[in-house]
Amino acid sequence: MFENLTDRLSSTLKNISGKGRLTEDNIKETLREVRMALLEADVALPVVREFVKRVKENAVGVEVSKSLTPGQEFIKIVQAQLEAVMGDANEALDLAAQPPAVVLMAGLQGAGKTTSVGKLAKLLTERDKKKVLVVSADVYRPAAIKQLETLAESVGVEFFPSSADQKPIDIANAAIDHAKKKFFDVLIVDTAGRLAIDEDMMAEIQSLHTAIKPVETLFVVDAMTGQDAANTAKAFGDALPLTGVVLTKVDGDARGGAALSVRHITGKPIKFLGIGEKTDALEPFHPDRVASRILGMGDVLSLIEDLQKNVDHEKAEQLAKKFKQKKGFDLEDFREQLGQMQNMGGMMGMLDKLPGMNKLPDNVKGNVDDKVFKQMEAMISSMTMKERHNPDLIKGSRKKRIAAGSGTQVQDVNRMLKQFTQMQKMMKKMQKGGMKGMMRNMQGMMGGGMGGGGFFGR
Known part of the structure; x- marks a missing residue:
């Protein structure tokens, strides 16, 4: 939801410039672009008119905070108006009545x-x-x-x-x-x-x-x-x-x-x-x-709520314990992580909630296919527990059996094992360098690695 509007507004708001304050002249073009972006998003015309009017009233003549650029100040005003249009806060159901x-x-x-x-x-x-x-x-x-x-x-x-x-x-x-x-x-x-x-x-x-x-x-x-x-x-x-x-x-x-x-x-x-x-x-x-x-x-708040609601905390603790004991990350752990990811709306559902993900190139977004994750789960489920704990055992005839059992090809099994190895390396970095090490590695994968052979690529 909002993909088109997000793309339009992000590029529009990036272009705003100004000196120490926002003036009618330096926001005129940006407001026109914001108006077009909202109309393209199929927002009702009276709402668009009111929105643009309010943003203009709040922006013109505003002294820019020392800690913000004019562009950031303008974004802050646009965000406040978006919230005002949709309601100031979540309104829960009022169930305080004589039951039922x-x-x-x-x-x-x-x-x-x-x-x-x-x-x-x-x-x-x-x-x-x-x-x-x-x-x-x-x-x-x-x-x-x-x-x-x-x-x-x-x-x-x-x-x-x-x-x-x-x-x-x-x-x-x-x-x-x-x-x-x-x-x-x-x-x-x-x-x-x-x-x-x-x-x-x-x-x-x-x-x-x-x-x-x-x-x-x-x-x-x-x-x-x-x-x-x-x-x-x-x-x-x-x-x-x-x-x-x-x-x-x-x-x-x-x-x-x-x-x-x-x-x-x-x-x-x-x-x-x-x-x-x-x-x-x-x-x-x-x-x-x-x-x-x-x-x-x-x-990020909704992502945290998703994690709290959908992640099996007992299994997460077991995995953390395993990490502390330096026992590594095997295919069974990988399968469980894939399952929990599906429970949270898949990879794209998670990425949508992370800051800056709208800036990912389209070819990268296109490679984030949740069907691939389901296919990976099927392949791991077709393995014996011994194979899941010792991936090095998986050679020629075993690969054929796994492919046949999961309705895939041997090259799919090879690709999944290669991606698992990347995930394993990332987990080792996390063991050594904590979260920073893992985030650095994730950024590397988000960059050049994702196209053909990266973690998300096919």
Whole structure:
């Protein structure tokens, strides 16, 4: 998300120059470029106008801090305005109500509403330790009821059964009664979506809202529809007292216009981002972190949270102990690291959150293919434990067996072993020189080594 906007803004902001202060003349061209970058990112025109106006008001005549250049000062102002457009801070769900706290999910068909119900249930269960019940009031699509039942089972939350011959209000009220009797903390109600906004749909969801009085009414919208997402959210916001927005499919949206338009147009905060198909691919929306990513400064806080959530700390400690005892790094360790990397959204998902990664050349980014990592895992899984601990044993016939077992070629096995050797060397440097040694080595790999035979190359 935001790849195009990040590239445009980074090159634009690099060009700004000035003396001791920012003046209308020396920011004129840069503001024009910022405006074009936002329009290209499919940000709604009223949002762009307001944004540029605010940046100009805040920039002109500003004395530049001694510790900053005019360009840095301008970037600071742009970042502050990006945060202001998207909301000043993350707004969490307000579940402080007599249990069960009812959360109503609304949105158009195909926006990812039912999937978001499953993801939110998992997040509330695991992160907030809530007892969650989910129910589908979508009586027009029996498949949606079945889909939610399957999702609920996969994330380990209880599903309240419903059927197409019932009325949505009756379904929701029965689920609330059940949630009260069984002491559930939260009830999430999935509602029917439509292919377009229509009066019947709005009337139905309005009467459902009145009947069940939810503490949170979340509008689920597809980020890939750009500024249309903001306009649709406004139409729903006019009909329902929305408390927030869930922006889905942001991993497929390179422009990011919806994220920058929704808050301004609807006045409602984005509360969550759907960042993939997995059930844990839902993250709280932090405007300050997103603004930082847009400007190519990375999002280290989210990366740390990913590490804390997805890394197996017991295995990490075992590996650290092994390092201390100078026992080296073998293929089994490598396989575990690859698995944990996949849990964190793959290599590209991690790199996106590191500062300066937008400056990596396209040919380098192109070589970061997560399919390669899955293939590596398959190859190591096809080895015996003895081979994983002693890679030197892997010669001719063993390579053929490993290739056949993992659906790869012998040259793929050779390439993986070569890359593992590089990783092993990096780990040895880390043992000797600590983190600095490893970072130096990583930078070397990021440079010339990544093209053909480097760690990421194919």
